[in-house]
Structures are given as C-alpha cells and as structure tokens.
Amino acid sequence: MAIKNYKGPRSVQPKEEVLLRVRHYMTTKLITFLPDQSVEEVIEALLKYRISGGPVVNENYELIGIISEGDCIKHISEKRYHNMPSPNKLVKEHMIKNVETIDGDMNIFDAANKFLNEKRRRFPIVENGKLVGQISQKDILKATLELKSQIW
Structure with missing residues (x-):
C-alpha cells in the first residue's frame, strides 16, 4: 500500500499577528483646500508642498471633494483653448x-489592492463625518519597507 501524501510531524509555531x-x-497632517479658493492658489500649493492633490473640506472639516494636478491642468487647458482671460475659477468648479x-x-494590503483596482493615487479617511487622514500609494510603499523584516 502506497502513501499518497505524508507531511510528517510538524512543530506548530504560532505566528505573531502584525496589525x-x-x-x-x-x-x-494634510494640506487641504476650501471650495471657494481659486485654482491658481491650489496650483501654487501643489508646487510649494510637492504634492499631487489634496482633499477639499468645508468649514466643519467635512470632506466634500478632491482636487488634483489633473484637475488644475484641465483648468489651464480650458483657459488656453479659448485664448481668453478667464476670471479666477474656484476649486468647487473643478474638484471631483x-x-x-x-x-x-x-x-494595509487590502488598501494596496484597492489602489490597484481603482487606479487612484490617494484615498481620504473619514471618521464620524470628519476628515482624519489620507493614505497614498507612497504611504503603502513606506509601510512595506518598514515591515520587510517582520512576518507578513
């Protein structure tokens, strides 16, 4: 009689769960924007802080949108296309x-999959209706470097 699958004795080592x-x-500590700010102010902030976008909040710090470099480029492109000076456009007109x-x-790994599936660069985190933070693709990369010596 042949043994089909023998794995032998195993020493069971409980894995330490890493949260x-x-x-x-x-x-x-986020750079946030207000809906009544001009798009030009947003462009200046994006360049100054070297970020690619940020959340738009109201006076109660509730998330109402996101504005990105792409949204700002779209604004610039529209102005250039019409070759006319346009009044200062507001964030609320261009935000998502x-x-x-x-x-x-x-x-964190479910979040990484969400980045891959949704093709986004950042996701805001809201608790009790208020913006409390944001996770970006770079934050995911930092987490993996920090955890490379631990059991995943």
Whole structure:
C-alpha cells in the first residue's frame, strides 16, 4: 500500500499577528483646500508642498471633494483653448465631488489592492463625518519597507 501524501510531524509555531492597518500609516497632517479658493492658489500649493492633490473640506472639516494636478491642468487647458482671460475659477468648479474613501481599520494590503483596482493615487479617511487622514500609494510603499523584516 502506497502513501499518497505524508507531511510528517510538524512543530506548530504560532505566528505573531502584525496589525497592518491603514490608520498606522496614513498621513494626518494634510494640506487641504476650501471650495471657494481659486485654482491658481491650489496650483501654487501643489508646487510649494510637492504634492499631487489634496482633499477639499468645508468649514466643519467635512470632506466634500478632491482636487488634483489633473484637475488644475484641465483648468489651464480650458483657459488656453479659448485664448481668453478667464476670471479666477474656484476649486468647487473643478474638484471631483464623488470621492471614494476607505476605512482607517482596513488592512494595509487590502488598501494596496484597492489602489490597484481603482487606479487612484490617494484615498481620504473619514471618521464620524470628519476628515482624519489620507493614505497614498507612497504611504503603502513606506509601510512595506518598514515591515520587510517582520512576518507578513
């Protein structure tokens, strides 16, 4: 009689569970924008702080949109196309209003998959209706470097 599958005795070593939550790697000190700011002010801030976009919040720090470099480029392109001076356009006219957020308790690897599937550069984190942070693709990369010596 042949043995089909013999794995032999195993020593069971409990794996230490590493909590890899979005909230541990998200950025909490954010550059935010207001809906009544001009797009030119946003462009200046993006260049000054070397960021590619940011959340738009109201006076209660509730997330109402996101504005990115692409939104600003679209504004510039529209001005150039019509070859006319245009009044200062406001953030609320160019921001993305339907913003997908993620939970701060989400596993960092689930968040990485969400980045891949949604093709986004950043996700805001909202708790109790208020913006509390943002996770970016760079934050995911930093987390993986920090954790490379640990059991995943």
